[in-house]
Amino acid sequence: IGEVVESRCDAYKVGDLVTTLTGLQDYAIIRDDLFSTPVVGYTDPLAVMSIYGPTGATAYFGMKGVGKPRAGETVVVSAAAGATGSVAGQIAKIAGARVVGIAGGPEKCRAVVEDFGFDACVDYKDGDLSAALKEQCPNGINVYFDNVGGDILNAVLGNLAHKARVVMCGIISSYLNGDHPGPSNYVNLLATSSTMQGFIALEEWAHFDEAFAALSEWEQQGLLVHRETVYEGLESSIDALNGLFTGANIGKMLVKINEPEN
Numbered sequence: 271i272g273e274v275v276e277s278r279c280d281a282y283k284v285g286d287l288v289t290t291l292t293g294l295q296d297y298a299i300i301r302d303d304l305f306s307t308p309v310v311g312y313t314d315p316l317a318v319m320s321i322y323g324p325t326g327a328t329a330y331f332g333m334k335g336v337g338k339p340r341a342g343e344t345v346v347v348s349a350a351a352g353a354t355g356s357v358a359g360q361i362a363k364i365a366g367a368r369v370v371g372i373a374g375g376p377e378k379c380r381a382v383v384e385d386f387g388f389d390a391c392v393d394y395k396d397g398d399l400s401a402a403l404k405e406q407c408p409n410g411i412n413v414y415f416d417n418v419g420g421d422i423l424n425a426v427l428g429n430l431a432h433k434a435r436v437v438m439c440g441i442i443s444s445y446l447n448g449d450h451p452g453p454s455n456y457v458n459l460l461a462t463s464s465t466m467q468g469f470i471a472l473e474e475w476a477h478f479d480e481a482f483a484a485l486s487e488w489e490q491q492g493l494l495v496h497r498e499t500v501y502e503g504l505e506s507s508i509d510a511l512n513g514l515f516t517g518a519n520i521g522k523m524l525v526k527i528n529e530p531e532n
Contacts, residue, residue, distance in 0.1 A: 341366030
């Protein structure tokens with residue numbers, strides 16, 4: 271998100287806030303195209319970058335369109351303290367489900383429950399994850415929103431309920447090393463008549479207004495909250511980027527480069 275400081279385009283005037291796809295830089299030349307959108311109706315830039323950005327849309331389309339949680343079901347979300355997972359879990363809570371997060375460390379698990387309103391959170395770094403999931407989900411897992419893949423995905427697949435839905439959103443456990451080991455518990459999809467489906471949020475571009483309208487209504491009703499981890503200054507960009515893979519953030523990871531000029 272940036273502020274227009276000079277314009278030769280009728281779509282934007284000086285002082286407008288615009289979301290766009292640029293590099294990490296002080297100034298960027300943008301065009302009036304598909305990837306540049308004026309910020310209208312939202313006054314909090316942090317909310318624009320978290321709930322009303324790609325992570326919020328991803329959580330919405332993945333949970334509502336693929337997971338389809340129902341009241342009384344049990345939903346599990348990995349990377350639950352992150353920007354996408356925290357919103358996805360709250361959407362499931364709004365649908366009336368019992369929501370269990372998976373996160374790394376007591377601070378993140380505390381934020382998942384106290385800040386984001388999950389019913390429980392399992393620390394995957396503390397003991398037997400599969401056993402902890404069985405304890406928190408005694409009737410099995412109806413919906414799993416997967417942001418990490420790897421061993422965590424395998425543990426969840428071993429605890430599915432009948433006709434469960436597994437939402438494949440991300441594989442952060444494999445982004446750095448490039449290894450994508452196949453989960454041995456995939457056979458449980460067959461045994462429980464369950465489905466596992468991937469999705470790409472940008473394919474729902476035509477429905478982004480619908481997603482943001484729903485997210486806005488829930489936020490105004492106090493049903494949806496957001497947190498951000500903000501690094502200060504352009505020079506902190508590398509640390510912020512690396513922090514996404516070391517778990518340094520709670521909520522959306524952002525870099526604040528400058529104060530607005532207007």
